[in-house]
Amino acid sequence: MDNFTVGVVVFPGSNCDRDVSWALEGCLNIRTKYLWHESSDLNDVDAIVIPGGFSYGDYLRCGAIARFSPLINALDEFVKSGKRVLGICNGFQILTESGFLPGALTANKNLNFICDDVELDIISSKGGWFNNGGEKQTIKLPIAHGEGRYHCDSDTLKKLVDNELIALRYKNNPNGSSFDIAGITNEKGNVLGLMPHPERACDELIGGTDGLFTLKSLILT
Amino acid sequence: MDQFAVKVFVRLRPSVLDPAGEATKSASLKLGGDGIKSLRIGKMIEVKIEGNGENEVREKIDLLCDRLFANTVIEDYEYSLEKL
Numbered sequence: 001m002d003n004f005t006v007g008v009v010v011f012p013g014s015n016c017d018r019d020v021s022w023a024l025e026g027c028l029n030i031r032t033k034y035l036w037h038e039s040s041d042l043n044d045v046d047a048i049v050i051p052g053g054f055s056y057g058d059y060l061r062c063g064a065i066a067r068f069s070p071l072i073n074a075l076d077e078f079v080k081s082g083k084r085v086l087g088i089c090n091g092f093q094i095l096t097e098s099g100f101l102p103g104a105l106t107a108n109k110n111l112n113f114i115c116d117d118v119e120l121d122i123i124s125s126k127g128g129w130f131n132n133g134g135e136k137q138t139i140k141l142p143i144a145h146g147e148g149r150y151h152c153d154s155d156t157l158k159k160l161v162d163n164e165l166i167a168l169r170y171k172n173n174p175n176g177s178s179f180d181i182a183g184i185t186n187e188k189g190n191v192l193g194l195m196p197h198p199e200r201a202c203d204e205l206i207g208g209t210d211g212l213f214t215l216k217s218l219i220l221t
Numbered sequence: 222m223d224q225f226a227v228k229v230f231v232r233l234r235p236s237v238l239d240p241a242g243e244a245t246k247s248a249s250l251k252l253g254g255d256g257i258k259s260l261r262i263g264k265m266i267e268v269k270i271e272g273n274g275e276n277e278v279r280e281k282i283d284l285l286c287d288r289l290f291a292n293t294v295i296e297d298y299e300y301s302l303e304k305l
């Protein structure tokens with residue numbers, strides 16, 4: 001695992017890329033490499049994080065333009081090979097816009113940009129992204145978003161429930177998300193998208209360590 | 222080559238909550254806009270495009286709408302097309 005490298009995608013407008021890199025390198029001793037969005041060479045990395053921010057200024061819709069970058073185009077093969085991809089906040093929006101995850105993220109019900117710590121129930125252990133040993137457990141992570149209201153049609157919701165693809169649900173839904181959804185995985189479990197920021201909860205001094213497990217699980221193969 | 226002016230309207234699907242529309246409706250009522258039953262906000266995109274005839278241009282616009290202008294999980298679209 002010594003050479004295991006996590007690629008951290010950088011778009012114009014990404015602003016959590018350095019936080020993710022800091023959390024992985026500084027707290028977990030996992031090597032990282034920044035991946036500029038115009039690169040489509042993913043050979044050097046073993047897992048990928050698409051961090052939060054405002055890629056392309058959130059123009060048109062959050063994540064809509066980022067979807068057409070060379071890097072996201074190259075992601076299809078990466079995901080199919082079973083390697084792990086974690087989309088945080090804007091990264092989650094990009095993963096839904098590009099079809100790696102179902103549904104869409106829309107404006108918060110109360111129209112506010114919400115910056116807060118939230119309690120989350122871990123629902124599924126699919127992909128091993130959370131430390132719940134198959135049981136329901138609660139963690140606390142920060143959120144910071146204006147467009148985090150998860151929306152999908154009823155058929156998709158049924159599929160998410162039936163296939164255990166719902167990873168996290170808000171205990172007290174802050175943004176009006178369908179079914180209190182805060183994070184989901186793909187069917188294989190190697191892609192996770194979530195609105196909360198695990199990289200901001202990796203050190204006891206700055207708000208807790210409930211995010212460590214999720215980042216650490218990037219090195220699962 | 223013919224040139225066309227296209228107006229694309231993108232709207233949130235009726236089943237999707239439009240909080241910005243709700244807030245604007247509330248402000249409209251305060252201004253005295255009596256009788257407003259519903260108010261929803263969409264987007265209009267103006268495109269000038271060249272192509273060999275209307276059918277070819279419609280094909281291109283359909284692709285753009287479906288893949289980029291609208292997210293069909295939450296939005297519907299329609300457009301009008303005028304030959305210049």
